[in-house]
Amino acid sequence: MDHILLNENFFSRNTNVVAKNLIGKRLVKIIRNENKKIRLVGMIVETEAYGYKSDEASHAYRGMTKRNRVMFGPVGRSYVYFTYGNHYCFNVTAKSKNQIAGAVLIRALQPEEGIQYMKDYRNINDLKLLTNGPGRITQAFCINKQHNDYDLTDISNDLYIEKGFNPNLVLATKRIGIKKSMHEYWRYILASKEENVIQLNKFVSNKKENIHYQICKLL
DNA sequence: TCGATGATTGAG
DNA sequence: TCAATCATCGAA
Known part of the structure; x- marks a missing residue:
């Protein structure tokens, strides 16, 4: 079964390359309900890359701290942090x-499996608002501080990333x-071209008209 | 120890 | 547009 998971080689590349290539992959969390295993699955449709020196927006900009230490360690691990007094954010x-x-x-997912559980955890019914933001994803998937520093390449854990599909179009913003x-274009979003018009995936967060983008992957 | 702040969200 | 809300960080 390991062949369906992303491995260490996938994550051992430049952070921006990995961020771009995570579009179309699947985030999976296994939960248990009455001794049954339930799969919560969402396709990754939006990511952002955060680096080290020269990236002033990154938690790692000023060096290692207790919070960001996972960013300096092995690749393919979860980095979960708490912010704005309310929300967790999930990183790889x-x-x-x-x-x-x-x-x-991981900024946005397209819900695929276990949708009713996600709706219950979020206490909403609107599919489009279920996982279109980093804080919404962690709420829908019940991801919190205890999921920090998980090995996401290990299928024996209850949180991992599966191979998905190869998108035709990825934009950078x-x-x-x-x-x-x-100024850096280090956000990546899934898009499609329909009748020569570029359409953002409908589960992408912060959708705006006239968004400025670069086409960074086009098959 | 202490004040400022944030890779957000939901309500108005 | 704006308040909620608190763990984390860096300065004192």
């Missing part, structure tokens, strides 16, 4: 051999909600 550590630290923030290094 990823960096090439010559990078000191790096992580990819500026990252959301930061005040530094705002």
